[in-house]
Structures are given as C-alpha cells and as structure tokens.
Amino acid sequence: MKKILVTGGLGFIGSHTVVELQNEGFEVVIIDNMLNAEEKVIYGIEAITGKKPVFENLDLREKEAVKSFFKKYNDIAGVIHFAASKAVGESVENPLLYYENNINALVYMLQELQAKTAANFIFSSSCTVYGQAEKMPITENASVQPAISPYGNTKQIGEEIIQDVAKVSNINAILLRYFNPIGAHPSAEIGELPIGVPQNLVPFITQTGIGLRKELSVFGSDYPTPDGTCIRDYIHVVDLAKAHVVALKRLIEKKNETAVEVFNVGTGKGSSVLEVIRSFEKVSGQKLPYKLVGRREGDIVEAYADTQKANTILGWKAESTLDEAVESAWKWEKKIRS
C-alpha cells in the first residue's frame, strides 16, 4: 500500500481528498497545524472510510520539524500539499503571514523532497492566477496575470518555485488550478468549517439559510453578465478531491509527459450568484433573504474553466451538478448546527 502525505489534510479540500485516497487503497499520513482546522475531522474521515489516517500535528513553517518528519517517514510515495492560508482580505492585511505560511512551508517541503531519488508532488493552485481572463472558458494556456492580493501572489510564486525546482531535481509535480470548490461529503461527516463570518458565497448562503446570518449581500448586480451578477465555476469538493487522486496516480505510474504539468479543475459551467441562490432555494425548499449591494473590490466578472485538458489527459471529469453540490453543503450546515 503506497503511503501518501497530505499536508493540510484536516482542512476542507484536504479532508475530502484523504477520504478519496483511502477509498482507493492509499495509506494516508496527514500533517496539519490546525491553524484553520479541527482535529475531530479525523473522526469524520474514519466514519466514512472505516480507517483512521495517521496524523502528525506539525507546523510546516518549522524547518527542523519538516526534516524530522521525512526522517521518520522515509517511504512517502507522494505528497499532496494543501496546507496554506486562503483568505484574500486577510492576506492584504497581513501579507507576511501569507508569505510565511504559503511560501516558507512549500520551500521546506521541497528541500526535503529534492534530496530524494524520486518525488511526486501535487500542488493546490487556483484559477486566481488567471485574473480576469480575456476569453471564456479559461484554458491552461491563458496568461497568468499580476496577482491582486498577497494570497494570489503566493499561488503564482508557489507555481514558479515548483517549476524551478523540478528543472534541477527528481521532483515531478502537477499543479491543479481549482475553480470554486463548494459542498461537502454526501454523508455529511465532513465539510467546510469557516471560522468567523464566511467570505465565500456558499458558506454564507447556508449560514443565512440556517438563521446564523440575517441576509446575504450580493456583491454587484451591474456586471456585464446575463443577470448582472458575477459568474464562477462552482465545483463539488468531492469531484475536486477525486481529481487529486487521479493526478497522483498519473505521477506514481510515471505517465506525466513533463516534470511539471498544469490542469484546470472545474466543471466547465459558469453559474451566476443569483443562480446559486436559486439552487439553494430549490434544494432547501426555503427562501433565502438577500439584498443587492455594491461590487466587492477585487472581484472579477467571470471565470469558468475549459476542462478539456483535464478530461482528455487526466481522464477526470466533474460529475456533480450545482444543485447536488449546494444540497450537500446544506445537509452539512444542518448537521453541524443540530
């Protein structure tokens, strides 16, 4: 059984990926410092898969700790690196926290991996690297735009660091550029646990639906889109998790064509904010209180993926609909508030 290290494995996307890895027979070791996650997530993973992953409470910003980890576990067949901070606004207020969490940790990890004879590395990147792309849907060839936030910058720099290191080492990497991950495991054993007021759309909607928030503010209704609200490519987190397993297998089986490959991970379908609200109303059977307000600074008009490369080369395709994803997020919200 191959042993896979999942950093940030207690987080939203990390925990769902651990489940899919275990379902596929991989043995998982999680590293997490619980900066934005809770240890009890392990029991959710265990409830779904029947297997408790190994957990190391470790801070990747501590170089010596990373070194010791790889001494203890010298048979890691692949690394999926999620551990990072991801709140855009917070990154503007505290850029060094973002550079330390997202860059230092990556560098320490790669330092250990480059000493190995072979290393397989999956990196959590984001469609944020495309900025407002000129053409929709967005292909992997669309140019990377200057980042508008330190968070976005860490994803771009992270990609560049991996490209540079792969040129001079035995590291093979796949950079997955996520569109907008939403939803929860259909079992409602794991899901998203936002700290404080959610900044992202779907957690804000479900918290409003459950009565924790008075109403949703729809940021901007005068965009050049059919209904005036922004368009995004919302992907079910379980579909996204499965993309990681497929990408990892590609590296382990040495099927990659170049040392570093890049894939968009989205559904290929754009949905407006109002469409997401309608979806929530449909799956929950209740009205969502919302008001139209001004635009949020830094928002782009639209972003949805061209998924052809992932479909044909990775052999992966998102399967869930928007309604299914929103329904799973709602089921999870109801479960954690009950």
Ligand code: UD1
């Ligand atoms: C955001 C980040 C992106 C990051 C991603 C991580 C920004 C500008 N972008 O993506 O870099 O990779 O989260 O998950 O923050 N909306 C509302 N009301 C709300 C919340 C959101 O109308 O209360 C709208 C937004 O204006 C946007 C859409 O919903 O049009 C999606 O927003 P969000 O979930 O925050 O994702 P992104 O902004 O696409």
